Amino acid sequence: MTTTDLPERAPASPGDAVRVSGIGKRFPGVVANHDVDFTVRAGTIHALVGENGAGKSTLMKILYGVQKPDEGTITVNGKDLVLGSPTDAIAAGIGMVFQHFMLADNLTVLENVVLGAEKLHGIGGRARDRIQEISDRYGFGLDPDELVEDLGVGERQRVEILKVLYRGAEIIILDEPTAVLVPQEVEALFANLRELKAQGHTLIFISHKLDEVLSVADEITVIRRGTTVATVEPADVTARQLAELMVGAELPSPSTEESTVTDQVRLDVRHLTVRDDAGREVLHDVSLTIHAGEVLGIAGVEGNGQTELVEAIVGMHRPAGGSIRLGEDDITAWHTLRRRESGIGYIPEDRHRHGLLLDAPLWENRILGHQTREPNVSGPFLDRRGAREDSERIVAEYDVRTPGIDTTARALSGGNQQKFIVGREMSSTPVVLIASHPTRGVDVGAQAQIWDHIRRARREGLAVLLVSADLDELIGLSDTIQVILRGRLVGTFDPQTVTPQQLGSAMTGADEGTGETTDTGAGAE
Numbered sequence: 028m029t030t031t032d033l034p035e036r037a038p039a040s041p042g043d044a045v046r047v048s049g050i051g052k053r054f055p056g057v058v059a060n061h062d063v064d065f066t067v068r069a070g071t072i073h074a075l076v077g078e079n080g081a082g083k084s085t086l087m088k089i090l091y092g093v094q095k096p097d098e099g100t101i102t103v104n105g106k107d108l109v110l111g112s113p114t115d116a117i118a119a120g121i122g123m124v125f126q127h128f129m130l131a132d133n134l135t136v137l138e139n140v141v142l143g144a145e146k147l148h149g150i151g152g153r154a155r156d157r158i159q160e161i162s163d164r165y166g167f168g169l170d171p172d173e174l175v176e177d178l179g180v181g182e183r184q185r186v187e188i189l190k191v192l193y194r195g196a197e198i199i200i201l202d203e204p205t206a207v208l209v210p211q212e213v214e215a216l217f218a219n220l221r222e223l224k225a226q227g228h229t230l231i232f233i234s235h236k237l238d239e240v241l242s243v244a245d246e247i248t249v250i251r252r253g254t255t256v257a258t259v260e261p262a263d264v265t266a267r268q269l270a271e272l273m274v275g276a277e278l279p280s281p282s283t284e285e286s287t288v289t290d291q292v293r294l295d296v297r298h299l300t301v302r303d304d305a306g307r308e309v310l311h312d313v314s315l316t317i318h319a320g321e322v323l324g325i326a327g328v329e330g331n332g333q334t335e336l337v338e339a340i341v342g343m344h345r346p347a348g349g350s351i352r353l354g355e356d357d358i359t360a361w362h363t364l365r366r367r368e369s370g371i372g373y374i375p376e377d378r379h380r381h382g383l384l385l386d387a388p389l390w391e392n393r394i395l396g397h398q399t400r401e402p403n404v405s406g407p408f409l410d411r412r413g414a415r416e417d418s419e420r421i422v423a424e425y426d427v428r429t430p431g432i433d434t435t436a437r438a439l440s441g442g443n444q445q446k447f448i449v450g451r452e453m454s455s456t457p458v459v460l461i462a463s464h465p466t467r468g469v470d471v472g473a474q475a476q477i478w479d480h481i482r483r484a485r486r487e488g489l490a491v492l493l494v495s496a497d498l499d500e501l502i503g504l505s506d507t508i509q510v511i512l513r514g515r516l517v518g519t520f521d522p523q524t525v526t527p528q529q530l531g532s533a534m535t536g537a538d539e540g541t542g543e544t545t546d547t548g549a550g551a552e
């Protein structure tokens with residue numbers, strides 16, 4: 028493995044699209060970036076990898092003008108720039124595609140693209156022609172007049188990329204672009220990125236998926252504890268070596284496990300049907316059973332009913348039909364708090380909406396959703412000391428990188444927020460754990476830790492419903508995988524034998540009628 032040590036403040040060469048020198052950024056109690064040096068050559072795909080909290084997002088936000096650095100210089104196409112806002116970045120030809128899409132569902136592709144950029148080509152025919160031209164040029168296959176709500180996840184992402192191209196971006200930053208995509212969509216995205224590169228664009232992307240990074244990037248910069256430690260080429264490293272560069276130590280080998288499934292039913296969902304506010308069925312006649320010691324994985328493209336399934340089980344959605352039993356109890360009519368008190372742990376999909384009070388300190392977040400139970404209460408009273416001590420324990424046990432438990436949740440990096448939620452939900456020794464994307468946004472080291480925690484709990488008899496977009500995670504953790512498509516369970520797979528490609532086909536309905544799914548009668552058609 029060769030690592031290219033980055034020279035100190037070398038002058039930008041004409042082939043450099045971006046050169047970052049000596050960048051530092053501090054937040055209260057945290058050094059997010061220090062002595063960051065790296066160079067992105069024009070017309071290449073450059074990946075940025077690092078552990079949770081390593082400082083990747085902060086660095087990209089500095090490059091896009093969202094955050095101001097405390098020191099250092101940014102050179103774009105040979106010119107030193109001060110990026111005071113995203114407007115400055117866009118003027119310098121830099122665009123950013125965020126992980127959470129910022130599209131209005133009820134508007135068309137055209138309306139979304141021109142919103143805020145009306146001055147460029149108006150809002151009518153000229154804009155439509157320009158959008159069509161960009162879409163054709165890079166093979167995006169988008170129709171300017173289609174409603175965004177009718178588009179799949181991959182297409183929405185292409186609309187986001189189109190938006191920045193429309194605004195003239197030559198350098199495009201993507202924050203974890205593959206986190207929400209199925210394998211086929213990842214391939215399509217990479218084809219788009221390669222096409223953009225072939226036509227002279229420079230792409231910088233953050234990712235935790237090291238095999239993907241190795242397959243698509245020309246160069247990879249590793250950031251560790253706020254600073255750049257190496258820039259390497261994919262041919263020179265393995266995924267494991269890359270992970271070790273990120274962590275700065277050797278990684279433990281993942282453990283393999285025997286089945287621990289018992290015959291004791293912990294969660295039994297029968298004929299569950301859920302309607303949305305408009306009365307449309309978003310979940311149709313879903314039945315599933317999870318036993319003590321069993322992980323049932325749910326694979327599906329986002330938006331196929333998995334959110335409603337999870338929310339119905341934890342009591343946030345009232346079903347239109349069917350029943351839910353927790354052990355001996357029919358909990359269909361119970362409210363959320365009672366379900367949680369009876370042993371349902373919940374790692375929510377959207378940690379900002381349901382998992383955390385962002386402006387409250389971590390120790391208060393320990394209490395959230397657990398306000399009636401030890402260690403947060405003692406008799407009828409809130410036990411601040413108990414909550415604080417347990418927060419310290421979670422921070423240590425789950426390696427949550429934070430200055431302390433009085434820090435607000437907002438100030439933690441995304442992955443560290445997630446580690447805290449997982450720690451909290453596992454603390455109350457749940458009987459059933461509903462885990463929605465439990466390792467989304469966490470780095471490989473933390474992912475291995477979270478998997479180990481889930482496996483340990485499963486050995487001790489926990490029943491887990493695992494909803495994930497990460498097929499390797501589903502295959503690695505589940506005892507059985509069921510595929511959800513358009514609100515129905517459409518097939519059951521054995522994780523020992525299924526491939527990500529087979530799952531991807533079932534998830535998109537590409538194998539309908541021909542796939543090797545084995546119907547269990549559990550809500551399958």
Ligand SMILES: Nc1ncnc2c1ncn2[C@@H]1O[C@H](COP(=O)(O)OP(=O)(O)OP(=O)(O)O)[C@@H](O)[C@H]1O
Nearest residue numbers: 054059079080081082083084085438439440441442
């Ligand atoms: N607005 C903020 N206020 C205070 N601290 C912050 C803020 N933004 C980031 N930090 C801190 O800066 C450090 C770097 O965070 P950053 O989000 O850049 O990490 P990251 O590498 O992108 O992590 P992840 O992979 O988890 O998203 C973290 O310790 C984080 O807690």
